[in-house]
Structures are given as C-alpha cells and as structure tokens.
Amino acid sequence: MAPPPPQAPTSAGSPPLLDLTIDNITPNTVRINSQSGNPRLTYLMGRLVTHLHDFARETRLSNDEWMAAISFLIGCGQISNDEFILLSDVLGLSLLVDSINHPKPPGSTEGSVLGPFHTHDAPLLPNGASMTSDPAGEPMLAVCTVRDTRGRPVAGVAVDIWETDSSGHYDVQHAGRGAPSERCVMRSDERGRFWFRGLRPVSYPIPHDGPVGKLLLLLGRHCWRPAHVHFMFAKDGWDRLITALYLRGDPYETSDAVFGVKKSLVIDLDKVDRETAREYGVEEGIWLLRYDFVLTTQDEAERLKDQLATEALEKLGLRMKLVDHLPVPDLD
Amino acid sequence: MAPPPPQAPTSAGSPPLLDLTIDNITPNTVRINSQSGNPRLTYLMGRLVTHLHDFARETRLSNDEWMAAISFLIGCGQISNDEFILLSDVLGLSLLVDSINHPKPPGSTEGSVLGPFHTHDAPLLPNGASMTSDPAGEPMLAVCTVRDTRGRPVAGVAVDIWETDSSGHYDVQHAGRGAPSERCVMRSDERGRFWFRGLRPVSYPIPHDGPVGKLLLLLGRHCWRPAHVHFMFAKDGWDRLITALYLRGDPYETSDAVFGVKKSLVIDLDKVDRETAREYGVEEGIWLLRYDFVLTTQDEAERLKDQLATEALEKLGLRMKLVDHLPVPDLD
Structure with a gap:
C-alpha cells in the first residue's frame, strides 16, 4: 500500500510538539488528540492518555516492564480472538462496564458477565425442548418465568441460554464443532414462561493456556468459575439483561475468576417430583431449576x-x- | 490441553468475591491480585486496575465503546507484531517510559523514541564504510564523536545506526528482504570517533494500514515522522542512549506523529568540502552530518x-x- 501524500502538519496556531518531557507530554498528547470535532472521542482519548501516562509516572514503569506488557498484548493477539475479552473479565472491567450500562432497579434481576462463549447461531427451540446432546451430563429441567418489576408476565422475550457440557467445555471449545449444543434461544409464552431440558452445570476453568492464564498463575489466582447457566433476555422496549444463575455450595462460589457471582443469582437445585415430571414430560428425579427473572423497561x-x-x-x-x-x- | 485439577479457592480468611458493584469492584480486584508475594507486581497490578476502572467510571464507558476497544486490540494483534509498539508510540507512552528510565543530566545528549524498526542483525562495519545499498538516495557522510559529560572521548562504544531508504521504508518493511540495508553497527575508535556513509534521511509515514493508522485518521492526526537517523549507544558502565537526529526545516519537525523531536537533536546538514572529501575518501559536495554525542555513566x-x-x-x-x-x- 503506497503511503498517502504528505498531509498538512498540525495547524499553525497549535504550540509545537517539541521537547516533550515526563511532565509536559500528557497535555500535549491530549491536545493533539483533541482535533476530531467529536467531543465524546476527545473525552475518551483524554482520559485514556492521562490514565496511561499517570500509570507510567506513578510506577516509574521500567523499559523491561513496558516490553513485557507489549509482549503480553502480542501473545493475547496470537492465541485467540477471545483472549482480550478474558483479560477484561479477569481484571473486573467486563463486570464494571455491564454494571454501568445496565443498572438494575430494586426488585429486578441483577446482571452478570457475558464471557466470550455466547454465539449467534443457537437454534430457536420450542418450550420443553432439550438443548443438550451430551449423554454424560446430569439431566436438568429448567422452569422459568419472565416478569416486569410489577410482577406482570412479559411475553415474546427472546431468551438466549448457554452452558458447558459435562466436561466443562462450551461447544465452541471443541475442535471440529458440528451443530450448536448446550445452547438455544427460547421465547417466553403469553404467561411469561419458558422451560427446557439442559444439564446440571459444572464448575470449569476459563481458558488458561494463553497469556491470561499465565498472568493468573503469576498472581497466585485460580482460573475457575463456579457452575452456572448463562441467560440473555432481549425484547424491544426492555433493557437487555445478561445474567447467569450459580449453584449454591460450589467450591468457587465466592472466588469466581471473573467476578460474576451475585447472592441473588445463587440458587439451590431441586429434584423433579412426580407431578412436575408428568406436567413437563420428563423423568421423575432429575434436577430441577426454577427461577423468576424480572426485566426492567428500557426507559426505566x-x-x-x-x-x-x-x-x-x-x-x-x-x-x-x-x-x-x-x-x-x-x-x- | 486438559484443565488442571481444581485448585484451592481464595484462602478462607479473605472476604468473599461476591455482589461486586461499580463502587466495590476495584478494591476487591486489587485485593485478589495482591497474593503473589511480589510487591512490585502487586503495586503494578493495583495501579493498572485502579486506572482502568477509574477510566470506565469517569467515562461511563458504554458496552459499544468497550467492544470497539476489544476489536481494536484484536485488530492490532492480527496485523503485525509491531502494532502495539506503534500504539504506545502514538499515545506518547514510549517517549514517556524512555524519559523515566534514561534521564539525561545537563550537557548529555537527549533521548528519542526507539520505534519498531531496530533489528539485531545489522552488520558490524568499519569506520568509513557505507551502510546503504540504495542508489536512489542522496549520499551523506556522517562524522560523529562519542564523549562523556566532561568532554573526554569514549572508545569502544557499540553504535547501532538505522534509517529508511530513499522511499521512506526500512529494509524490514520490504517483502522478501535480503541482507540488512540502511543499518549497521560501528565502534567508536580511541578518539571516540565513528564515521560512515548513509543517505540524507527523508520524512515518512509510520505504518498506517492497521488499527493505529485508522485511529490517527479518526483523531484528525497525520501519520508522518520528520526525516531522521536513529542511533543507539551501548557500552558496559554507560547508560544506554537511544536517540535520533532530525533535519531542521522538515514539514513535520514540530508535529512528529510519535513525539520524538527535541530541539537539541535538530541539526542542519552541511556539504562536504574539498578537504573533508580528501580526508574521508568521499565525493566533494555530498551531504555532511556532524554531531558530538555525549553519554552518561550508568551510575550517574x-x-x-x-x-x-x-x-x-x-x-x-x-x-x-x-x-x-x-x-x-x-x-x-
């Protein structure tokens, strides 16, 4: 690609970018980044550069540490497209950004982290269908409702559901993945209900063969997530809800590697009794998950x-x- | 790769990582990152997470902006291993880190940015040799000395020198690069001198076909560097000096895309006169660069x-x- 023709340098009125030092480089970098005419971009870049420079000044960041950071980023880029999301997850940024953007009024279901394993190819399944093809897992019936903060059912909500198989891997983590498995989309019915067959979730390590895994090891942190099932709710006029339900008593319940657990999202599983088995057409004695989700309107x-x-x-x-x-x- | 066996979760004495919110996620993330027993790593991670979270809180970073940042990093990883260095360069971080780590006492030569184009395979050339194989450039004789802050010559310094060819590209930017060109290593002689034939440097755009180039465009910034020759000086007991000399009057002299220019590093070229031509065995009338570099001891x-x-x-x-x-x- 040929270089573009020389462009006009900084407008003549600007102070020159010359003799930049530890003390004056930040305002000068912020200034040169403030010419876009987009006030939001100017603000974002200004805060980004200020924090980045303050970090280097406060730590007196060494050349070796700088090079280690560059190598870390290169390594993240090489291993997988999900590694930067994982990095954001283990640094607590993902949960923070979701909390800022989707605050939950009292009485509504709290959010949790999306993680890198949601896909857009999950099949739309009718109520009662099974979303798993794994014969090794422990079968679980999930019976849920979607309501508003005043308790009224919300119909026609698209509900994305995904979890790992019994080995603790999402379908996309298996080489030669065929059809989507342990994931589906359902629609809440007129009474706000949806129900499906899945697996009792298991705890699993987040991918740890890359730079993020090495970082956790260096920090003396484990890489495990407590057993959970992901849910994402979307309907026009309603605030998108990304959340997950966690099993009480999991060894990682209070030390989730990506900070996703909320007390209100920790649940006890039950067992399907005879009446429920007949009602939903499943075997008696399999695991039963019941939960009532509460959505917030977009306006709210x-x-x-x-x-x-x-x-x-x-x-x-x-x-x-x-x-x-x-x-x-x-x-x- | 099989997942490792479950490890012990956070030690029982730690407060649980549960119900994390916009306000409490930072101290909790800092705490879980403080278990390595390495106080420097703990400090670096603590400041990193605090700045990252403060950035998100101050900007109320949106999910879309977060995703744009993740995509930007993925794009940087995909285009080249140099893109993250370029990013550090255009954000002023590279110059800042070098300034922190290699402060220059009065009277010594100031530093400049390393950039991504230094290599470790430049040939060691004797004084007077030519480091260019480009017939299209304007020939230049460089006659330099290396001294200490008291004016005494420093012998035996390894001097790395690199510049672009006349098209504004480093050898490594050409597909099918053969032997190194427009780069060499010299050693200062007993009188602290080194001299070589190169090219009058030209201004050039930094690589701009990747995410960093797109960012500069979005910010209304140009991607040009003023004409310069890179120098790096290394000798045991002396502080490594990474610097560059810039041509006065270059259109980008006061708007370098990577903030490298210092007034003390801006030079005027001369022309080789008859006497100098005879002394150095070059043609009369070619460009002449003269500069006296001043090194600092490592202790200083x-x-x-x-x-x-x-x-x-x-x-x-x-x-x-x-x-x-x-x-x-x-x-x-």
Whole structure:
C-alpha cells in the first residue's frame, strides 16, 4: 500500500510538539488528540492518555516492564480472538462496564458477565425442548418465568441460554464443532414462561493456556468459575439483561475468576417430583431449576443509568453533560 | 490441553468475591491480585486496575465503546507484531517510559523514541564504510564523536545506526528482504570517533494500514515522522542512549506523529568540502552530518533516575521505597 501524500502538519496556531518531557507530554498528547470535532472521542482519548501516562509516572514503569506488557498484548493477539475479552473479565472491567450500562432497579434481576462463549447461531427451540446432546451430563429441567418489576408476565422475550457440557467445555471449545449444543434461544409464552431440558452445570476453568492464564498463575489466582447457566433476555422496549444463575455450595462460589457471582443469582437445585415430571414430560428425579427473572423497561434503565452517571460525575467534581446518555465535558 | 485439577479457592480468611458493584469492584480486584508475594507486581497490578476502572467510571464507558476497544486490540494483534509498539508510540507512552528510565543530566545528549524498526542483525562495519545499498538516495557522510559529560572521548562504544531508504521504508518493511540495508553497527575508535556513509534521511509515514493508522485518521492526526537517523549507544558502565537526529526545516519537525523531536537533536546538514572529501575518501559536495554525542555513566543515570523518582512520588503523596531502582509501597 503506497503511503498517502504528505498531509498538512498540525495547524499553525497549535504550540509545537517539541521537547516533550515526563511532565509536559500528557497535555500535549491530549491536545493533539483533541482535533476530531467529536467531543465524546476527545473525552475518551483524554482520559485514556492521562490514565496511561499517570500509570507510567506513578510506577516509574521500567523499559523491561513496558516490553513485557507489549509482549503480553502480542501473545493475547496470537492465541485467540477471545483472549482480550478474558483479560477484561479477569481484571473486573467486563463486570464494571455491564454494571454501568445496565443498572438494575430494586426488585429486578441483577446482571452478570457475558464471557466470550455466547454465539449467534443457537437454534430457536420450542418450550420443553432439550438443548443438550451430551449423554454424560446430569439431566436438568429448567422452569422459568419472565416478569416486569410489577410482577406482570412479559411475553415474546427472546431468551438466549448457554452452558458447558459435562466436561466443562462450551461447544465452541471443541475442535471440529458440528451443530450448536448446550445452547438455544427460547421465547417466553403469553404467561411469561419458558422451560427446557439442559444439564446440571459444572464448575470449569476459563481458558488458561494463553497469556491470561499465565498472568493468573503469576498472581497466585485460580482460573475457575463456579457452575452456572448463562441467560440473555432481549425484547424491544426492555433493557437487555445478561445474567447467569450459580449453584449454591460450589467450591468457587465466592472466588469466581471473573467476578460474576451475585447472592441473588445463587440458587439451590431441586429434584423433579412426580407431578412436575408428568406436567413437563420428563423423568421423575432429575434436577430441577426454577427461577423468576424480572426485566426492567428500557426507559426505566436509561433514567437510572443517567441518574447514576450524573451523581457519580458530580461526586468526582467533573462538570459534564450527557449526550445520548454518555458524558462529555460541559464547556458552556 | 486438559484443565488442571481444581485448585484451592481464595484462602478462607479473605472476604468473599461476591455482589461486586461499580463502587466495590476495584478494591476487591486489587485485593485478589495482591497474593503473589511480589510487591512490585502487586503495586503494578493495583495501579493498572485502579486506572482502568477509574477510566470506565469517569467515562461511563458504554458496552459499544468497550467492544470497539476489544476489536481494536484484536485488530492490532492480527496485523503485525509491531502494532502495539506503534500504539504506545502514538499515545506518547514510549517517549514517556524512555524519559523515566534514561534521564539525561545537563550537557548529555537527549533521548528519542526507539520505534519498531531496530533489528539485531545489522552488520558490524568499519569506520568509513557505507551502510546503504540504495542508489536512489542522496549520499551523506556522517562524522560523529562519542564523549562523556566532561568532554573526554569514549572508545569502544557499540553504535547501532538505522534509517529508511530513499522511499521512506526500512529494509524490514520490504517483502522478501535480503541482507540488512540502511543499518549497521560501528565502534567508536580511541578518539571516540565513528564515521560512515548513509543517505540524507527523508520524512515518512509510520505504518498506517492497521488499527493505529485508522485511529490517527479518526483523531484528525497525520501519520508522518520528520526525516531522521536513529542511533543507539551501548557500552558496559554507560547508560544506554537511544536517540535520533532530525533535519531542521522538515514539514513535520514540530508535529512528529510519535513525539520524538527535541530541539537539541535538530541539526542542519552541511556539504562536504574539498578537504573533508580528501580526508574521508568521499565525493566533494555530498551531504555532511556532524554531531558530538555525549553519554552518561550508568551510575550517574541511576542516581538521577532514583532522585527524580523519589521527588515525583513525594509530589504525588505516595509513600514508596525504591527496590532495584523501582518503587514499591513502603509498608514499614
């Protein structure tokens, strides 16, 4: 690719980018990054560069440490497209970003981490269907409802559900994956119900053969997630809910490698009794998961998000305004 | 690869990692990252996570922006191993880290950015040799000395020198690169001198076909570096000097895309006169670069680095001690 023709350098009115030092490089870098005319981009880049430089100044980051960080990023890029999501997960950033963007009013179901294993090819299954093809797992019937914060059923919600097989691997982690397995999409019925057959979930290690696994080892952290089933709820007019249900008593219940567990999402499994077995057409005695999910309307969630953002920014002493629900500096 | 056997979760004494929110996730993530027994690693991870989370909280980072950042990192990993160095360069981090680690006492030559194009296979050439095989460039004789801060010659310094060819590309940027070209290593002689034939340097765009180039475009920044020749000086007992000399009057002299230019490193080229031509065995009238580099001893540089680190950390109100010249919290 031929280089583009020389472009005009920084406009003549700008102070020159020359003789930059430990002390003046940050305002100069922020300034040169502020020419896009997009106030949100300017704000994001300004905060990013300031934090990055402050980190280097506060730690007196060594050349070797800088090179180790560069090599770490290169290694993440080489092993898999999921490694940067895993990195965000184990650093607590994923949970934080989801918490900022999808605040939950009291009484609604709390969120949890998405993780890298959701796919867009899960089959749409009718109520009562099985989403697993793994004969080795312990069968589980899940019977759930979707309601609003006033207890009214929400019909027609697309519910993405995914979990690992009995070996603790998602289908996409198996070489030569065929049809999707241990995942499906369902729609809540007129009474807000959906039910399906899956597996009693098992705890599993997040992928740890790459740089993120090495980092956890270096930090003396384990790489395990407690047993859980993922759920994602989507319907126009409702705030998207990404969450998961966790099994009480799992050895990793209070030390999830990616910080996803909330007390309100920890559940006890039951066993299917004779009446339930007959009602749902399953074997008596298999595991039974029951949960009532509560969604928030998009309006409700956005109002709460704006309110929390405004309060947080005021507390930080930042003079900001919200544009499309995202803060930019208020320069008026 | 089989998953490792389950490891012991967080030690029983730790508070559980549960119900993490926008407000409490940072101290909890810092705590779980503090178990390595390596105080430097603990400090680095603590500052990294705090800055990362503060960035998300101050910007109320949206899910889409988070995903854009993840995609950006994936794109960097896919295009080339140099892209993360380029990213560090255009964000001013590379210059900052080098400035922190190699402070220059008054009277010594200032540093500049290394960039991604230094290699370890440059041939060792004798004084007077040519390091270019490009017939299209404008020939230049460089006559330099290496001295200490008291003006005494430093002999036996390994001097790495590299520049682009006349098209503005380093040899490694050409497909099917053969022998190294426009790069060499020389040794300063007993009088601290080294001299070689190269090319009058040209301005050139940094690689811009990847995510970093797209970012610069989005920010309204150009991707050009002013014409320069890279130099790196190494000798036991002396602080490694990475620097470059820049041509005065270059259109990008005051807007270098990677912030490398210092006034003290901007030079005027001369023309070789009859006497110099005879002395160095070159044609009269070709370009002439003269420069006297001044090195700092390792002791001098380390003392200055420690002093600047101590002052900076005191100014930040951080109670730290230096271990191997790197700060860790002082908990005594």
